[in-house]
Amino acid sequence: MSLRFNPNRLTLCLAITGGLSLLLPLPPAQAGYNQYLNPFGSYAPTPRDYQECAQKVMAAKVDGTQAAQACGAALNPQYLGRCVADITTKTSTPGLNALDACRRVRQPQALARCVVSISAAPNNKTPNTLILDDCRRSLQPDTFASCVTGLSSQAGLPVAKAMSSCIDLPTDLTPTTYVSPTPAGS
Numbered sequence: 001m002s003l004r005f006n007p008n009r010l011t012l013c014l015a016i017t018g019g020l021s022l023l024l025p026l027p028p029a030q031a032g033y034n035q036y037l038n039p040f041g042s043y044a045p046t047p048r049d050y051q052e053c054a055q056k057v058m059a060a061k062v063d064g065t066q067a068a069q070a071c072g073a074a075l076n077p078q079y080l081g082r083c084v085a086d087i088t089t090k091t092s093t094p095g096l097n098a099l100d101a102c103r104r105v106r107q108p109q110a111l112a113r114c115v116v117s118i119s120a121a122p123n124n125k126t127p128n129t130l131i132l133d134d135c136r137r138s139l140q141p142d143t144f145a146s147c148v149t150g151l152s153s154q155a156g157l158p159v160a161k162a163m164s165s166c167i168d169l170p171t172d173l174t175p176t177t178y179v180s181p182t183p184a185g186s
Contacts, residue, residue: 049076050077052077053077053078053080054081055081056081056084056085057070059088060098062084062096066096070103074103076108080102080108083102083109083111086112086116087116087132090119092128093128097129097132101115101132101136107141110140110142113142114141114142114144115135117149118145118148118159121153121159125158126163130160131159137167138167147165147166148163148166
């Protein structure tokens with residue numbers, strides 16, 4: 001007996017399987033509303049998040065109107081508030097400068113960590129506005145901060161020189177390690 005492909009048998013099998021699946025009881029679909037999720041499934045801020053943001057920004061000596069505008073426009077107001085609070089309390093950066101930088105980045109927490117860690121580097125004489133600007137311009141603020149603090153402490157570079165070395169994009173994209181290909185017959 002040989003088994004050959006028969007399109008009629010396939011059609012019959014699919015029809016029976018589909019018909020049987022219609023007989024299975026399924027629970028009704030339930031639509032629900034979660035106040036913390038927006039239609040795209042990401043976090044939606046609560047009124048408390050906006051209150052805390054405004055409170056932290058205003059504690060950094062920023063005008064209430066500017067704080068309200070910044071927190072109201074933020075996708076994640078709690079991150080904005082924490083960013084401003086961390087930078088102003090752990091460095092000598094003015095509140096308006098911190099707010100401006102925190103508003104302009106995708107990862108405010110990473111910006112704050114970058115500014116705070118570079119500002120705390122030993123023998124740091126670099127103005128905080130320059131540190132804030134370079135951390136804001138960096139695509140990876142945590143990596144940038146590690147580069148700056150590592151070079152300034154180990155290589156004895158001033159923080160400003162380490163920052164310029166770490167922020168510059170390479171123009172020569174040669175890999176740091178090169179493995180020469182071996183000939184096929186070796």
